[in-house]
Amino acid sequence: MRLLSLAVELFSRVRHKLLPSMLVFATLTAFHTASASTQDLTGLWKAERHFGPRARGTLIIERSASGWTADFIGHIFSLRFENSKLTFVLPDKEGSFSGTLLPGERVIAGHWTQPNSVIHGFQYATPIRLGATGPDRWQGRVEPVDDECTFYLMVTRNADGTLRAFLRNPARNFGLQYGIAALIVEGNTVTLTGHQRDKGSQAVIAQGRLDPEGRVLSLDFPDQGGTYDFVRDESQSSPSYPRGRKPERYTYRAPSLLHDGWPTATLDEVNIDRAGIEKFIQMIIDTPIDSVHAPEVEAILVARQGKLALEEYFHGFDRDILHDTRSAGKSITAVVAGAAMKSGAPLTLATPVYKLMNGGSFPSGISPWKRAMTLKDLLTMRSGYYCNDSDPAAPGNEDSMIDAMLAGTGDPDFCHYVLRVPMAYPPDKESIYCSTNSNLALGMVGRATGQSPLDVFDRLIGEPLQIHTYGWPLDGVGHPYGGGGIRIRPRDYLKIGQLMLNRGTWNGRQILSAEFVTQASAPLHELNKIQYGFLWWSIKYPYKNRTVRAYFAGGNGGQAIMVVPELDLVIAVFAGNYGDHVGLHVQEDYVPNFVLPAVRQPGDDPHEPVIEQHFMTPYAHPPPVVPTSVQN
Numbered sequence: 001m002r003l004l005s006l007a008v009e010l011f012s013r014v015r016h017k018l019l020p021s022m023l024v025f026a027t028l029t030a031f032h033t034a035s036a037s038t039q040d041l042t043g044l045w046k047a048e049r050h051f052g053p054r055a056r057g058t059l060i061i062e063r064s065a066s067g068w069t070a071d072f073i074g075h076i077f078s079l080r081f082e083n084s085k086l087t088f089v090l091p092d093k094e095g096s097f098s099g100t101l102l103p104g105e106r107v108i109a110g111h112w113t114q115p116n117s118v119i120h121g122f123q124y125a126t127p128i129r130l131g132a133t134g135p136d137r138w139q140g141r142v143e144p145v146d147d148e149c150t151f152y153l154m155v156t157r158n159a160d161g162t163l164r165a166f167l168r169n170p171a172r173n174f175g176l177q178y179g180i181a182a183l184i185v186e187g188n189t190v191t192l193t194g195h196q197r198d199k200g201s202q203a204v205i206a207q208g209r210l211d212p213e214g215r216v217l218s219l220d221f222p223d224q225g226g227t228y229d230f231v232r233d234e235s236q237s238s239p240s241y242p243r244g245r246k247p248e249r250y251t252y253r254a255p256s257l258l259h260d261g262w263p264t265a266t267l268d269e270v271n272i273d274r275a276g277i278e279k280f281i282q283m284i285i286d287t288p289i290d291s292v293h294a295p296e297v298e299a300i301l302v303a304r305q306g307k308l309a310l311e312e313y314f315h316g317f318d319r320d321i322l323h324d325t326r327s328a329g330k331s332i333t334a335v336v337a338g339a340a341m342k343s344g345a346p347l348t349l350a351t352p353v354y355k356l357m358n359g360g361s362f363p364s365g366i367s368p369w370k371r372a373m374t375l376k377d378l379l380t381m382r383s384g385y386y387c388n389d390s391d392p393a394a395p396g397n398e399d400s401m402i403d404a405m406l407a408g409t410g411d412p413d414f415c416h417y418v419l420r421v422p423m424a425y426p427p428d429k430e431s432i433y434c435s436t437n438s439n440l441a442l443g444m445v446g447r448a449t450g451q452s453p454l455d456v457f458d459r460l461i462g463e464p465l466q467i468h469t470y471g472w473p474l475d476g477v478g479h480p481y482g483g484g485g486i487r488i489r490p491r492d493y494l495k496i497g498q499l500m501l502n503r504g505t506w507n508g509r510q511i512l513s514a515e516f517v518t519q520a521s522a523p524l525h526e527l528n529k530i531q532y533g534f535l536w537w538s539i540k541y542p543y544k545n546r547t548v549r550a551y552f553a554g555g556n557g558g559q560a561i562m563v564v565p566e567l568d569l570v571i572a573v574f575a576g577n578y579g580d581h582v583g584l585h586v587q588e589d590y591v592p593n594f595v596l597p598a599v600r601q602p603g604d605d606p607h608e609p610v611i612e613q614h615f616m617t618p619y620a621h622p623p624p625v626v627p628t629s630v631q632n
Contacts, residue, residue: 039210039214041155041163041183041185041210041214041217042155042156042157042163043154043155043232043234044152044153044154044155044232044233044234044238044240045152045153045154045155045217045230045231045232045233046150046151046152046153046230046231046232046233046238046240047150047151047153047219047228047229047230047231048148048149048150048151048228049148049149049225049226049228050146050147050148051117051118051119051147051148051149051225052115052147053094053095053114053115053144053147054073054094055072055073055090055094055095055114055142055144056073056141056142056143056144057072057073057141057142058072058139058140058141058142059071059072059097059128059130059139059140059141059142060072060137060138060139061079061086061108061130061137061138061139062136062137062138063136063137064136067079067081068080068081068086070088070097072090072142073090077090084100084101085098085099085100086098086099086100086101086108086110087099093115094115095112095113095114095115095142095144096112096113097110097111097112097113097128097142098110098111098113099111099128099130100455105132106131106132107129107130107131107132107138108129108130108138108140109127109128109129109130109455109458110127110128111125111126111127111128111452111454112125112126112128112142112143112144113125113474113478114126114144114145114147116406117145117147118147118149118224118225119147119148119149119171119172119224119225120147120171120172120324120473120485121402121406122473122474122481122485123473123474123478124144124145124471124472124473124474124487125454125471125472125474125478125480126142126143126144126145126469126470126471126472127454127458127462127468127469127470128140128141128142128143129468143469144471145322145471145487148171149169149171149172149224149225149228150169150170150171150239151167151168151169151174151175151221151228151230152167152168152169152233152240153165153166153167153183153217153230154166154167154168154240154289155183162182162184163182163183163184163185164181164182164183165180165181165182165183165192166180166181166291166292167180167192167292168240168289168292168294168296170239170296170298170315170576171576172578173292173557173576173577173578173579173580174221174224175292176292176293176577176578176579176580177196177579178192178194178196178205178206179194179195179196179205179292180192180193180194180205180206180292181193181194181195181202182194185210188209188210188211188212189207189208189209189210190207190208190209190210190217190219191204191206191207192204192205192206192207192219193205206219206220206221207219207220208220208227215231215232216229216230216231217229217230217231218230239315239316239317240289240315241289241315242284242285242286242287242289242297242314242315243285243314247285249282250278250281250282250285251278252267252274252277252278252281252310254266254267254309255301255308255309255310255311256311258491260466260491260492261465261466261495261506261507262303262307262308262491262494262495263306263307263308264307264308264309265304265305265307265308265309266309267309267310269307269309270304270305270307270309271304271599271600271601271602271604272302272304272309272310272598272599272600273598273599273600276594276597276598277302277310277595277598279594280590280594280595280598281300281312283594284297284300284312284314285314292580293577293580293582294582295558295575295577295582295585296314296315296558296575296576296577297314297315297558297573297574297575297586297590298313298314298315298317298323298574298575298576299312299313299314299317299323299490299572299573299574300312300571300572300573300590301490301491301493301494301571301572301573302569302570302571302572302595303494303497303498303569303570303571304567304568304569304570304599305568306498306502306568308491308494311490311491313490315576317574319489319490319491320489321489322469322470322471322487322488322489323487323488323489323490323493323559323574324485324486324487324555324557324559325484325485325486325487325488325493325553325555325559326484326485326555326556326557326559326578327435327483327484327554327555327556327559328484328553328554328555328559328560328561329482329483329484329485329486329553329555330435330438330482330483330484330535330553331496331535331536331553331561332486332496332553333438333439333441333442333482333483333535334379334438334441334520334534334535334536335461335496335499335500335512336442336445336453336456336457336460336461336482337375337379337441337442337444337445337534338504338512338513338516338517338520338534339456339457339460339461339511339512340445340448340449340456340460341513341516342460342504342510342511342512342513342516343460345445345448345449346448347375347444347445347448347449348375349374349375349376349379349519350374350375350376351374351375351444351448352371352372352373352374353370353373353374353375353377353378353383353419353440353444354366354370354371354373354419356444356447356448357415357419357440357443357444357447367423367631367632369384369423369425369426369427369631370423370631372426372427373427374427375441375444376428376534377427377428377437378437378438378440378441378444379437379438379441379520379534379535380428380431380524380525380532380533380534381431381432381433381434381437381527381532381535382427382428382429382430382431382432382525383427383434383437383440384423384424384425384426384427384428384429384430385418385421385422385423385424385434385436385437386421386422386423386424386630387418387421387432387434387436387437388432388433388434389433389434389435390433394434395421395422396418396421396434396436398434398435398436398483401414401417401418401436405475405476411476412475412476412477413475413476413477413479414436414439414443414475414476414479414481414483415439415440415443415475415479417436418436418437418439418440419440421436422630422631422632423630423631423632424630424631431525431526431527431532432527433527433528435483435484436483438482438483438484438535439475439481439482439483440482441482441535442480442481442482443479443482446479452479452480453479453480453482454472454480457472460511461499461511464506464507464509464511465492465495465496465499465506465511466492466495467488467492467495469488469489469492470486470487470488470489470492471486471487471488472486472487473485473486484555490572490574493561493572493574494561494570494572496553496561497553497561497562497563497570497571497572498570499511499512500512500517500520500521500536500551500563501563501565501568501569501570503517503518504516504517516534519533519534520533520534520535520536521533521534521536521538521551521563522538523538523549533551535553536551536552536553537551537552537553537554538550538551538552539551539552539587541564541591541592541596542592543566543567543596543599544597544601548564548566548567548596549564549565549566550562550563550564550591551563552587554587556578556579556583557575557576557577557578557579557580557583558573558574558575558576558577558582558583558584558585558586559573559574559575560572560573560586560587560591562586562587562591564596567596567599567601569599571591571595573586573590
C-alpha cells in the first residue's frame, strides 16, 4: 500500500507538467488527421504487388549410386527416375519438375510447373533444359511466369469539386470490369465507386484508407490478392504512358540482331516507307491515356521478306517479357496439330475424336453425332457441341468450365469435361465459337503421340524455331490448355506467322505440310461474320487500287499475328485492352489504315507520300443461339 501511495503522489506532482505537452501532441495528431482528408489527391497513383513464385533459379540434377537428387532453392530433393523420366515435387505445392534424359545423356529436357497464379488463376508450365556440366551432373534454370499485378489510378476533379477516377490494369484490364467512376474521401476513408460490369447500378468497388500524410492510398481488392498500396507516380518514364510523360520525338531504328532465328533489316531494305511507319509509331506514342478505354498497345513487330524490320515496345514492355496471347493461342494449337501430323503421328483431319480419345475404339452408347465428329470439326469450330462461348448457359462455355475448375467444383480435366458436353448440332453444320474445341484438338495430339503436347511443341516447333521460353496454362490435372492464354515473347510470337507465310518451312526444314497451311489459312466458312480456317481467321483488306487477303491469329485485348502473303508481310501486336471492343483496333485500324499503306511494291514511286486508308472490318458479336434440342 505504501508503494501505491507514493506512486499516486508522484503522478499528481508531474501531471500538471505533462499536460501541456500531451495537449500539444493531441492537437498535432488531430491536425495531421484532418489535413489528410483535405489533401489534393488529383494525379496519377500507382500500386503493384508481386506474388512470386518463390521457387526459381538454378536447378542442379545429379546421379549417384544411391539415386537421383535435385539441388534447388537451397535444398536437396530426391527424384523419381522411371523409363528415362525424372520427376520431383516441392513441399506445399510450390512447384514440380518433369523431364526426360535424352539419348546421349547430354541433356535433360522438361518442364517446370508453378503454383496457380493469384492474378490469372491458371498454373503455368515453362520449358527447362539442363545441360551436362560433368559426369552424372546436369544444370539449368527454372524461370517461372511472374505472378504480379499493377494498377494505375488517375484522379481528376470535377467542376463541382468532386473527384472522378479511372483505373487501368495492364495484366487483365480489371479497371474495365470494375467501371470505376468516382473517388470519395471521408476523413481518412477512401471509397472507389463505379458501374461494375454486369452488375447494373453504381456500387462500391473498393474501400481503403489514406495515411495521415496523404502519401499512401491503401485499397482492398480481395479478388486480386488483397490490399494494394497506391503512391503517387510522378516519374517522367511512367509505364502508364506509351513512352513516358514527355517522350522524345520518335526516330526509327532497325531491330537488333540477336541470333534468335530472326535476320534483321531496315525498313528501306524491305521496301517499307520509313516516314509512314514513323508517323504511325508517333501516333501510338502520342495516344492520350485519358480513360479506361484508351488503346494500350504494348508491342508492334513487322517482318517482310523473311526479315524483322520493325520492333517497338510501349508501356514498359520489352522483348524479354512473356505476354498473354489469349485466343491467338488457339492458332498455335492448330500449328501443333499440323506439325504432329507432318511428323508422322497417327493423326489426320479425318480422325474420329471419340475413337482416338477412347484408346482406339468408340465408347459404347455414344450418339451418332459424337461418333461422326473429327479433328477437322474441332479445328474449324464446327464440332456441334453445345458450347457457345457467348452463351453462359451453354454447358461447354469456356468461362463456366474454368471458373468451376478454379473453384474446385468442376471437372479438372478439361478434355474429359468437354467429351461429356451434349451436342447441339451434327458436326460440320454450324460454326460456333467455342474454346473447348481447340483444347480438345490439343488433347488429341497428346493421345495420338503418346506424349505431352508440350513435348510435341518443344520437339517439332520450339527447337527449330528457337522458341525456348514460354508459359503454357494447364488444366487442373496438368494437361496443357489449347484454348488460348499461352504466354510468349514477341519475337517468338512473330515466328509463328512467318512459319505460316513460309508454307510450313523454317530455315529449310518442313515443319507443316504446305497443304495443311493452305487449308488452315483459307476462308473455309463464316464465323461471327468473319471467314475462318483451322483456328485462323481470314479477311480482305483494301491495298492501293486492289484488295489483298490476310489471315490472322486473334486474341482478346488486341493480340494478333497478321499474315499477308501477297505482300510477303507478317505483323505481330500485343496489347492490353482485354474485354474491350477497342482491342479490335489492331485489325480494324492499325493494319489496314497505317501499316499496309506504307508497304511498297516493285514499280511504286519511292517518293509518293503514304495515303492513310479508312477501313473498318465487319466484326460482329451475334447473340447466342440456343439450340432447340440437344443430343448426348
